[in-house]
Amino acid sequence: MTPLNARSIAIVGGDGIGPEVTAQGRRILALVAEKRSLPMKLMDVDYGSDAYKKHGRLLPQSTRVAMSEADAILFGATGGPAFDAIPAPVRKAESLLAVRRDFDLFANLRPVKTMPALYEASSLKRRVLDGVDMVIVRELLGGVYFGEPRGIETLPDGERRGVNTHAYTASQIRRVARAAFDLARTRRGRVCSVAKENVMEAGRLWREEVQSVHDAEYADVELSHMLADNCAMQLVRAPAQFDVIVTDNLFGDILSDCAAMATGSLGMLPSASLGPFQKSERRAALYEPVHGSAPDIAGKGLANPVGSILSVAMMFRFSLGLPAEADLIERAISDALVSGARTADIANGGKHVSTEDMGDVVVSKLTSLLT
Template sequence: MSKRILVLPGDGIGPEITAEAVKVLDALVGEGLDVELDEGLIGGAAYDAAETPLPSATLDMAREADAILLGAVGGPKWEPLDISVRPEKGLLGLRAELGLFSNLRPAILYPQLADASSLRAEIVAGLDIMIVRELTGGIYFGQPRGIRTLENGERQGFNTLVYAEHEIERIVRSACDIAMKRGKRLCSVDKANVLECTELWREVAERVVKNEYPEIELSHMYVDNAAMQLVKWPKQFDVMVTTNMFGDILSDAAAMLTGSIGMLPSASLNEKGQGMYEPIHGSAPDIAGKGVANPLATILSVAMMLRYSLGESAMAERIEKAVEQVLDQGLRTPDIMSEGMTEVNCEGMGDAVVAAL
């Protein structure tokens, strides 16, 4: 049976970058990849059409899909809306409805882009980190939450950080499964010295590794130190696992070590292996419609999709090698442009990857 892929272009540069990723999929379909593509609305585009950031039709298609390719959501146009219907709620709702609890965010420095990193080449050369972020729990989803008025008339905002043992167990297992295929080293990031919730996180992580993955070398690090160490000595890390909010922050910091946030894909998986794949950058409304966005993170997200949800590792490797070949040719979008290279636009970069395939 052919596999179904739901494409959700979203907002800002989302339609531009997903169009180039679809070109790559179409090229592989011509070589035997058996997939069918659907397209749906999410985020601000969905709100404009249906007054909700996650229409029921989109959710129905997402439930039936084997994998989802997402562009980006959000932008200043929708910031005046009530928080309950802002574009980001569509993304959070999709993650929650599908149980996409395990977010994989690789931070890989391509040697061709070593000069684009904000750190010295010797610090980041050969960088290859996988950050595993818990995605459906923690402070982003915890209840109670809101803004209330106190007895003295002052307003107070409040959110709840909460994790149950089973939520910690499954994300640690997900990270361990990845670590077993890499260097068998796992760093669990928490704030156990001040947050009881992450004190439990540390206890559960130790139990899971000891009882189920004795080959893995487990270490712990407080999140503030982890942020510092990512900048000081990033190559000490192999696989990192952490909470929703900490992972959100650390993965973006790690992204900039690689030279551009426009180069990094991500995967969000549920327990059935169904996944949503997206670049880790946002909708970049300042460059939307200008044709200068970097589509490589989205194209590399397709490679992750083929590997993790569609069982097509060989085709995934072909995409990754095609991206490296294009970088070897000196082609660069503006975000990774350097002296002596050839600047191309979003469409030109997509065409180059297809040609390299």
Template sequence: MTSTRKLLVLPGDGIGPEVMREVAHIAGWLRHHRGLALDIDEDLVGGASLAVHGVPIRDAVIEKAKAADAVLFGSVGDPAWGHVGFDKRPEVAILKLRQALDLFANLRPAQVFDALAEASTLKPEIVRGLDIMIVRETVGGIYFGEPRGIETLPDGSRRGINTEVYTTAEIERVSRVAFDLARARSNRVCSVEKCNVMESGLLWREVVTDLHKREYPDVQLSHMLADNCAMQLVRDPRQFDVIVTGNLFGDLLSDLASMLTGSLGMLPSATLGAVQDDGRRAALYEPIHGSAPDIAGKGIANPLAQILSFAMLLRYSFDREDDAALIEKAVSNVLASGLRTADIMSDGMARVGTEMMGQAVLREMDKLNVTQA
């Protein structure tokens, strides 16, 4: 008998609730056709939580997230709350969740569907077939290191301070995620830092190299300086399989890689914690696009990144590879049929809205399910 999984759904702000509705339809389809047993709870975060509770995320929601098998997140950000203090911004919700759940490894795939190769700003022959996974460390590095702050100097001028700090344990745990992922892909990892000018980068390279020798000699390991990696992602992105890097460089490189695909509206992500003694692992899944308040409520948002985030959730948290692959194949087939939301629209294609795109994915899942039966 299939065990019931606990899923916390946090739609958030802007287009978050709209695209999350399409995932709810897919979850219902999987329950009916594939026996997926889910105990789904939903709550408020971001501006939606501020409007009701006065805070971007409540402690009770964080506790729900800790108890869940996985968290499916929409988006946060609302210009209506631009007047609140730094600690009350809608975006604080996702930062608090990452810290509270110790979600240290952000997985950002950059995959180009064949039907969208022309949508990239790079030449189609450069990006066609692209399938990269960037693994970014997310709870350490310069964003969290101490000392930090802004101080006033004796002469009245001011100085901003941020500190890049990494320990052996922090580097090893995110690198293990990258090596394990590579074993299920093309078995190649590129570790990225700036060891030529940063001691933290030198330690990063030494720790990754030592871990590779001890535990992952079967995986091909290479090293690259972060500035060169940025250049290589534009010059020849298909040379990469899995890239593992720290918080700052991962932030920059994953955004760069995302635009190789042509649209932020197509890209999912996952952020993973450590595997616990009982085998459970805290995990949060979200599309990388923002809340897009300018198009919220218009029914034109692209739901595919949220749908693909759910596919990642099925793969990495629920061990349902077949269901994840079914969703991804359905998305690929829908795009090949010529349907497009506004963000990926091109000449000769058929423009559809959020709901119609979600329905098209469901119809394709029906077809694929019959074929596989």
């Protein structure tokens, strides 16, 4: 019987390599719960193309209920060739974008921290990698991904045109800015706001509102502004200059993938998508690796589970209130890499281990730390 005060975690493998990497994150959750005698209920639920085959829905009602009732969600990946056969209205109504909207997951945190053991896996020089430790805070519910109107239309002359709308309200900008400033207060106290105010009205509003929030509420935090194209260059020129970057939905998506190469692979990056605090101090939260479904390597044991495992560490830090355990998970990963364990994406063409084998090494290192 599950204890009444158990923390419930919804485990959503999803598509492609999602189930493979999520299985290793699940092992870490179960291990910490066992070693620390934490009452925890892990609920495995269906989502994605396999769920559609079984239930006729990408997001079955039972999964939606489990996710809404959980203290946190561990998510794998979504998308792939199988989605082409799913009706567009279903894909739109039950996509990950819709989940983010329904749970009001407005702030996406993407930490980027280099590890000396993986310097050779990066395309950047060692002198550039030293000291890189940043978090990209991406606004997750506005901008071009959600703006209306959108679509593909045929003009009177027969020309086809694709339309997407990039729009932000002041309240959307201000709440993600506060999330970034609050985070910076727990780190090195610096925020860089990134937009394209030189050519985009929404970008100008972004800069003005972030500056206004700073001046009124966060004068103790250092704020700078940077154009998005310059930020992309700076992330490969001198990434160690950044502490917290706050930016919009589209730029956050692009810039975090760019920053990932400092760590050696997109497979190394975790993320946390957080909602606002409720009166109960509870907040909706979804944790997932930044990489996608990678259908070309699904089922081959080649996927790197570290992004998922680090997402679990973020879950312990932000949702479960156990930062010491989060630190131990991160240390276990570092120890595993120092020992030479490498999945194919970070092996530089050398010897590599499978997804499950990498999980085995991290579990072994973490078990020693938890004893």
